[in-house]
Amino acid sequence: MNTIEVNNKAEIFSTEIREEIDQWIAKYPADWKQSAVMAALRIVQDANGGWLTTELMNDVAAYLNMAPIAVYEVATFYSMYELKPVGKHKICICTNVSCMINNSDRVVDHLEDRLGIKLGQTTEDGRFTLKEVECLGACGGAPMMQIGKQYYENLTPEIIDSILEGLE
Amino acid sequence: MVNEVCLRTLDLDRPWLLEQYQSRGGYEMLTRILKEKTPPEEIIEEVKKSGLRGRGGAGFPTGLKWSFISRNAPGQKYVVCNSDEGEPGTFKDRDILRYNPHQLVEGMIIAAYAIGATQGYNYIRGEFWEPYERFEAALKEAREAGFLGENLLGSGFDFELHSHLGGGAYVCGEETALLESIEGKKGQPRFKPPFPAHFGLYGRPTIINNTESLASIPMILKEGGPWFADIGVKNSGGSKLFSISGNLNNPGVFEIPMGTPFSELLEMAGGVKGGRKLKAVIPGGSSAPVIPGEQMMDLTMDYDAIAGAGSMLGSGAVIVLDDTNCMVKVLERMSYFYHEESCGQCTPCREGTGWLYRVISRIENGQGRQEDLDLLNDVAARISGRTICALGDAAAGPVAGMLKHFRDEFQYHIDHKKCLVGAG
Numbered sequence: 036m037n038t039i040e041v042n043n044k045a046e047i048f049s050t051e052i053r054e055e056i057d058q059w060i061a062k063y064p065a066d067w068k069q070s071a072v073m074a075a076l077r078i079v080q081d082a083n084g085g086w087l088t089t090e091l092m093n094d095v096a097a098y099l100n101m102a103p104i105a106v107y108e109v110a111t112f113y114s115m116y117e118l119k120p121v122g123k124h125k126i127c128i129c130t131n132v133s134c135m136i137n138n139s140d141r142v143v144d145h146l147e148d149r150l151g152i153k154l155g156q157t158t159e160d161g162r163f164t165l166k167e168v169e170c171l172g173a174c175g176g177a178p179m180m181q182i183g184k185q186y187y188e189n190l191t192p193e194i195i196d197s198i199l200e201g202l203e
Numbered sequence: 204m205v206n207e208v209c210l211r212t213l214d215l216d217r218p219w220l221l222e223q224y225q226s227r228g229g230y231e232m233l234t235r236i237l238k239e240k241t242p243p244e245e246i247i248e249e250v251k252k253s254g255l256r257g258r259g260g261a262g263f264p265t266g267l268k269w270s271f272i273s274r275n276a277p278g279q280k281y282v283v284c285n286s287d288e289g290e291p292g293t294f295k296d297r298d299i300l301r302y303n304p305h306q307l308v309e310g311m312i313i314a315a316y317a318i319g320a321t322q323g324y325n326y327i328r329g330e331f332w333e334p335y336e337r338f339e340a341a342l343k344e345a346r347e348a349g350f351l352g353e354n355l356l357g358s359g360f361d362f363e364l365h366s367h368l369g370g371g372a373y374v375c376g377e378e379t380a381l382l383e384s385i386e387g388k389k390g391q392p393r394f395k396p397p398f399p400a401h402f403g404l405y406g407r408p409t410i411i412n413n414t415e416s417l418a419s420i421p422m423i424l425k426e427g428g429p430w431f432a433d434i435g436v437k438n439s440g441g442s443k444l445f446s447i448s449g450n451l452n453n454p455g456v457f458e459i460p461m462g463t464p465f466s467e468l469l470e471m472a473g474g475v476k477g478g479r480k481l482k483a484v485i486p487g488g489s490s491a492p493v494i495p496g497e498q499m500m501d502l503t504m505d506y507d508a509i510a511g512a513g514s515m516l517g518s519g520a521v522i523v524l525d526d527t528n529c530m531v532k533v534l535e536r537m538s539y540f541y542h543e544e545s546c547g548q549c550t551p552c553r554e555g556t557g558w559l560y561r562v563i564s565r566i567e568n569g570q571g572r573q574e575d576l577d578l579l580n581d582v583a584a585r586i587s588g589r590t591i592c593a594l595g596d597a598a599a600g601p602v603a604g605m606l607k608h609f610r611d612e613f614q615y616h617i618d619h620k621k622c623l624v625g626a627g
Contacts (some may be wrong), residue, residue: 062324062365064279067405069387073370077329105388112389112546113370115329127330131291132489133448133522135536169373169540170291170489171330174448174520175455184332 047094052082056098068099072109075099076116085125086117114168122157122164124202127181130167133174142178143167145192149199163199207434208442209299209306209418210458219337221344224305230350232421233309236316237358243274246317250420252428254440259285259376259413260488260518261593262506271400272318272408281409282315282323284417285381286338289328289373290488291540292520295444295456296414300327300334303418304341310420312350312362318410321361325414326381329369338366373544377592378411380546391548392592413518415444435461439505439516447472449523450479461505468504468521479525483608487517489537490597492604493530514604529624530609531616534601535560535567541598552595555586559602566613569620576613580606 048056056075063070075095080087092110096103110116117125126146130139143165147153150163157164173179176188180195187198212218212227224230236246251266272280284307288296299307311323327335342364345351353361367385369375375384379393382404403409419441423431432440439461445468448454452473459468465484475481481496486504492514494502502508509516524533542556559582562575583599590596606613615623 064405067386070385072387074368108389113372115371131540132533132536133292136449136524136528169543170289172288172294172297174292174294174446177448181330
């Protein structure tokens with residue numbers, strides 16, 4: 036497989052991002068830099084407003100001495116990577132069984148009404164994206180959702196309103 | 204007899220801190236092993252005696268799994284923890300990571316010592332940011348205290364442990380998919396054999412155990428294998444964390460002895476919400492075939508009792524359904540999940556999960572045909588046992604269970620183009 040030749044890796048990414056990726060590379064055997072690809076994609080995605088461009092994936096490939104196709108495979112396989120722009124706040128709503136039978140439909144309806152978008156869409160001002168997700172492992176607090184790194188459980192329309200009002 | 208093993212520090216103020224864990228004897232077992240240079244065979248023997256079976260869902264005996272590794276084989280070996288908790292209904296490992304991360308760390312170090320590994324990884328699902336941070340903080344504390352790194356407590360034994368964050372893929376809970384994922388690839392399961400004990404992470408001998416299994420190790424060794432075994436019942440040693448959710452007053456995680464009557468667990472979870480009637484229970488995560496409520500009330504929570512009722516204890520994820528639920532709708536949602544999460548590698552699973560979802564969906568939406576019920580059974584049977592990993596079986600299992608116990612609801616949907624329960 037073809038890798039992208041880069042003369043100076045210091046030209047890829049900011050110092051801060053490189054340091055963060057390097058911390059992950061250090062966790063794995065020296066000849067298994069590729070193990071850091073999931074972390075690297077997450078780090079560059081976070082720094083790019085929550086989504087990955089082809090250029091960024093190519094940069095990750097170059098930085099980790101991987102073939103670009105191998106990076107695309109990872110980025111398209113895992114659900115947490117976004118290949119299209121998303122809102123500043125990505126709201127991930129679980130609709131799996133435990134949440135469903137605890138009225139996750141009502142959570143979805145309320146968010147769709149309030150934000151004027153459907154699941155899978157982003158508000159025109161670019162602030163919010165609604166995403167349906169599979170079980171997030173917090174079924175005791177059903178219905179639940181995740182925004183950024185935070186879980187929100189036992190949701191009601193009132194609680195959702197107060198959460199959204201508390202976001203920047 | 205609650206919270207005796209993995210959740211035994213839950214009553215402490217900030218149980219995730221090293222100092223708090225040590226106030227309850229934390230790391231004493233590891234220290235004793237390192238000081239006395241306990242023979243690894245003795246440790247493995249004790250784990251075998253405990254009757255501990257893999258808590259991730261497969262229920263394979265942990266001690267036996269460890270004994271497959273050739274301890275004296277040259278080269279690197281690995282200990283990997285599976286914290287990719289994703290089976291719908293399961294939320295127990297999240298609590299171990301959040302509230303008792305040090306016991307998991309101690310368990311992993313002991314496991315590494317037992318098989319002669321010097322490197323370990325804990326694969327934590329990517330969405331679990333808070334648990335990941337707790338685990339990372341525990342690693343830092345353990346490293347500073349000399350429990351991780353080189354020459355642990357002057358014993359000559361080295362062990363380093365890191366987290367690996369997932370990216371959102373149910374299939375990575377399958378052990379070989381998880382290894383592929385750590386290697387920086389898409390998480391598609393490998394053919395077995397070879398098993399990870401011979402060809403695991405980076406092609407090296409590897410043991411992979413669930414979070415709860417590994418976190419149970421320090422107490423098993425401290426109190427002895429028989430102590431743990433006696434908490435539970437025959438073939439189901441120990442206590443177990445049950446994640447119980449659904450239509451309940453007080454859903455949550457309860458650590459109770461194996462063999463506890465389901466009725467007692469239901470009571471701990473506050474009973475069915477609104478005093479409604481218990482309709483059905485999915486006893487071991489969404490892959491486990493459903494059991495009617497009345498039958499479930501007579502069962503105990505252990506491997507044999509649940510298997511005897513035609514289902515499985517799985518990860519101990521109990522989903523409780525009251526009588527307002529339409530079982531067609533429940534199965535439709537479950538089928539959507541497996542269709543969504545199939546990795547696409549094996550044709551029967553990739554195509555079959557789509558067929559299952561589409562057929563159940565048309566029944567739910569009033570467009571079912573009479574022949575659909577046989578078609579569902581047929582498709583499910585053609586997936587089962589014909590795929591590399593268990594995801595195909597997991598998708599097929601619930602279909603047979605639902606059609607066996609709640610066929611009338613599916614028939615009503617087909618005949619009347621509407622729901623028997625009235626909710627769907």
